[in-house]
Amino acid sequence: MKFILFVEGETERKALPVFLQKWLEAGLSMRVGIDAVKFNGWQELVKGSPKKALMHLNGPKKGDIIAVIALLDLYGPTFYPNDKKTAKARYDWAKEDIEKEVGHQKFRQFFAVHKTEAWLLSEPNLFPAEVKKALSAKIQHPEQVNFDEPPAKLLQRLYKEKTKRIYKKTIHGSELFNQLDVGLACGKCP
Numbered sequence: 001m002k003f004i005l006f007v008e009g010e011t012e013r014k015a016l017p018v019f020l021q022k023w024l025e026a027g028l029s030m031r032v033g034i035d036a037v038k039f040n041g042w043q044e045l046v047k048g049s050p051k052k053a054l055m056h057l058n059g060p061k062k063g064d065i066i067a068v069i070a071l072l073d074l075y076g077p078t079f080y081p082n083d084k085k086t087a088k089a090r091y092d093w094a095k096e097d098i099e100k101e102v103g104h105q106k107f108r109q110f111f112a113v114h115k116t117e118a119w120l121l122s123e124p125n126l127f128p129a130e131v132k133k134a135l136s137a138k139i140q141h142p143e144q145v146n147f148d149e150p151p152a153k154l155l156q157r158l159y160k161e162k163t164k165r166i167y168k169k170t171i172h173g174s175e176l177f178n179q180l181d182v183g184l185a186c187g188k189c190p
Contacts, residue, residue, distance in 0.1 A: 002033035004056050006070035008045045011170045012116060013038040015177035016071070023182045032066065042077040045070060049109075050102045057104050067106045070098065073115040075150045087113050087143070113189070116173070117151035118142035119180065122188035126176045130162035131155070143189050 005020070007013050017034040024032055037052065039045035053068045072094070074087055084090045091111050098109040112118065121142040124132045135158070142151055149157070152169070159167035 001030070001064060001066050002035055003066050004053075004068040005034050005036045006039060006045055006049060006052070006068065007036055008039050008042050008072060009169075010038060011173040012036070012071065014170070015174045016116070019177045019180060019182065023186065026182065042072055045072060046077070046079065046098060049098060049107075053102045053104060053107045057106050065106070067108060068102075068104075070107070070109045072109070072111050074111040074113045075115055075152075113143040115150060115152045116177075117155055117169075119185040119189050120155075120173070120176050121151050122185045123179075123181055126179055127155075128159075128163055131158045134158050134162050141188065 005017065007016060013036045017036045020034055024034075039048060049070050053070070056062070056065055056068050074090055074094075077094070080090045080093065084093050091113070094111065095109045099107060102109075119142070120126060121135070121139045124135050124139060127135070135154075139151075155167045155172075159165055159172075
């Protein structure tokens, strides 16, 4: 039995199955797999989800699939109606819209509020000392930061300012996710 996880980039494809596997194993009595399917950005994921989800859910291995789950970053996509300004309004609208487009009971759309870096901010000890020291009190609730400087942008700025290096999502993100405490991330980023 397995989940099919749709993700919008390489970092998510590499890091999230292992991270989510740790979370699943803590709450399930049986082993469940996660197969990540990478799309090239949010536009391709939104456009391709209906066809690819139904391909998996109605295909020859449909009996092995628990569900298809699509994960998008809430920050970044531009398909929201103009009146959807808050994270909650965007989440609610987009979740309903994409799930309706796919139209299958075993498909669920989820969002990482402000990209998956918000999950990383839930555990400041993961970062180099200079970056950790510079992180503000607002990271106590990483999903509640505004859209002006979401976690990915904050990390990019702090790495450059404090370490004189560039935050490389595909390298640093994967390494940090391997160390991230699942329970802590879930608690701070529901």
